[in-house]
Amino acid sequence: MRNPAIIPDNEPERYELREAPRYDFALTRRDLLSAAGAGILITVHRSTAIAQSTRPAQQSVAARVHIASDGRITVMTGKVEIGQGSRTQLTQAAAEELRAPVESIALIMADTELTPDDGGTAGSRTTPSTVPAVRKGAAAARQILIDLAARQWEADAGALRTEDGAVIDPASGRKLTYGELARSADFDPAFAQAVPDDVEVTATKDWKVLGTSVPRPDGRDVVTGAHRYPSDIVRPNMLYGRVLRPPSYGATLNELDLAPAQALAGVVAVRDGDFAGCAAPTSYGAGKAVEALAKAARWERPPQPSGSTLFEHLKRHAATGEGGGRTPRVNESGSIEEGLAAAGRTLRASYEVAYIQHAPMEPRAAVAEWEDGRLTVWTGTQQPMNVRRELAAAFHLPEERVRVIVPDTGGGFGGKHSGESAVEAARLAKAAGRPVSLRWTREEEFTWAYFRPAALIETGAGIVEDGQLLAWEFTNINSGASALRSPYDIPHTREQFLQSDSPLRQGSYRVLAATANNFARESFMDELAAACMRDPLEYRLAHLKDERMRAVLEAAAARFGWDERKKSRPSNRGVGLACGTEKGSYVAACVEVEVDRQEGAIRLLEVCQTFECGAIQNPENLKAQVTGCIIMTIGGALLEEIRFEGGRILNARFSRYRVPRFKDVPAMEIVLLNRPDLPSAGAGETPMIAVPPAVANAVFDAASVRIRSMPIRGAALRQA
């Protein structure tokens, strides 16, 4: 049976993350004995270890919900909290179905020993997959509690109600709390049953807890500094680690003398293949020890492409499928050749999107501890199950001997799908024979974490006399297939994604390639509208049938006052709009910018964004996600770009890599369209995709200069 957590949406996510293991640790005789001692033959090869899933087909109620005899409720999920509000929303979901106060529920998240495998925390899947799974588990638990009470009272289960953590018999006024029911002998066997597939959950119209703005349950720990993030975990006798990094991408370690580092007080230094690092009583000491290692290291540095030739490089290595290369991913309708031939006029343009970094406030971090051949790692990752597999493979252990725990983490944004720090901390802990805490420096996080892929996107369109689109050609090179498909109604289309050779390590980033694809598509739609002397709003609507897309676009335009503001505006200002859909939700934005041609400056003054993701489960959290997406994407739109040369990152620090700050926040209006008649879609990603093209379109409106790159650089205005 297919697990609902895996859906085709996640395909590009997996494509982007496929890479060879980072470290090839030596297998010692002791490792072999240890593994054999567990009675498990090591047959799991690394390449298959990533693909396989250990998910059971059906979850027992007890695996999801635990009720203690004192009435305390514990709910378990494999999802992680990285600032997107999953802890809040999943607690709400359980509270709703259990008819119990939110405060009475403790949520255990992402502990491979305790929680079910709900898949990674990615692809906006928590809301459409895990919220329903938790609701079903909680609803099944509630039904069991009702049945247990009915049996005790010899009453009709259908006549009983649940309220405030208790089962009530309205006829007699009798009441049994969940804690009391948990003490009955029938409780454990009943909870051991599988969650029935057809268990009924509360209809949206009857929601009491879902649909409301429940605050973060552990907010007090956050404001008092009591919450322990992965980098805050402390274990007895713990050391602090640092890893020796290569001087550039692809460099291999030829020679290393450990002695100078080992001579420092309390320092453990280790080399295992290309891995080398130190553990010391303080992170300062570990840093000094790694400096000593660096002086004693000889590297071989192969030549690497540089940023100045990035887009030529991507184009040259685009895998078109010819000559036996990797086959492109293609969507086709009608015949693009016929469409282009029949069109009266053809336009072409290409767009570039730079590499950017996620730069979560908390860099990668892990604490690793070995005990009796078992490994426990606390780490910040969005993929605890994959990291467990990664650790098991790296240390030649059966997975049962590895436990991964993810404390609520300081940001991810798609950037923490991997387990580098976990593997590194575990290797250092193994060498030291003591727990080791490893926290990447900001420079490491900027350099050695993976990047949002750079993109080269080539577009072409054939239009007929009135400007109506007949043919649409769209090719994304390197960055991915998310939101590749145009939402516009065009008879002849070919949309494809070609893999390429990425000079930098690349992977997932919030909403994946949808930002790049929507930037190119929505910029190009504007170019077409301009070429046909049509209003950008009217031109889009003339090609849009999807009612949900029309609704967000029309709502944004109306709220912003598009028609009036498009007509009358100061000469140095411009307005632009864009829309898009991805992962089951819909977004549209209207923006106003101010340009200074002489200075080459672009200032984003205002964003008005509408967003629709079905039934809203937590309005305040949704607004926070939409707000965060808008501001974060301003970074990619106007500020952020990784610069690199010869395998080195040139701006691997916040003083050289500008991210949005308080002063960059424009005037914002956010309109959330609630659709209680539709299932809820995730909302932490799609609100990213409308602002960048809307800004480029507004710059064109203000300055008549079309800037076809992200970041949108104002320098182009000076040259024009």
Next chain:
Amino acid sequence: MDVTVDLNVNGRSTTVTTDPDRPLLDVLREDLGLTGTKYGCGEGQCRTCTVLVDGRPVTSCLMTVSRAAGRKIVTIEGLAREGGLHPVQEAFLSEGAMQCGYCVPGMILNAAALLETNPDPSDEQIVEWMNGNLCRCCGYPKIVAAVRRAAAAGALSRRGER
């Protein structure tokens, strides 16, 4: 060579014997167990590691422990007042001004310092003062709202005192 440094942290005097060049941030976290102060960049650019030194906001990643000797240091763990949260903590909680929350201790301490010098700041003054603090979840509007709320609460309590 290790030296002995006298520190006053959250109203308590303590002594650490350590390399004098270690960042105050590391000593707070690793020697004193005060992990509420967070590392973010190591170059004073994100101000996640902000603590108050003699009442002023300081990036503890750039201050060596020897320079902190003898000065009054307040970390997020020491901000709460007897029996309750500091008004700025209260305001962040009420506004829900947190997503991942990692930047929040630094934000709160810097905001507390602002309200000490300017109890009734305008939004522009809040933005100007807070601009050095990064939040990658980009929850800036709610943080501004929280500072505004804390200022209003302070004004109310001052009126109550009169």
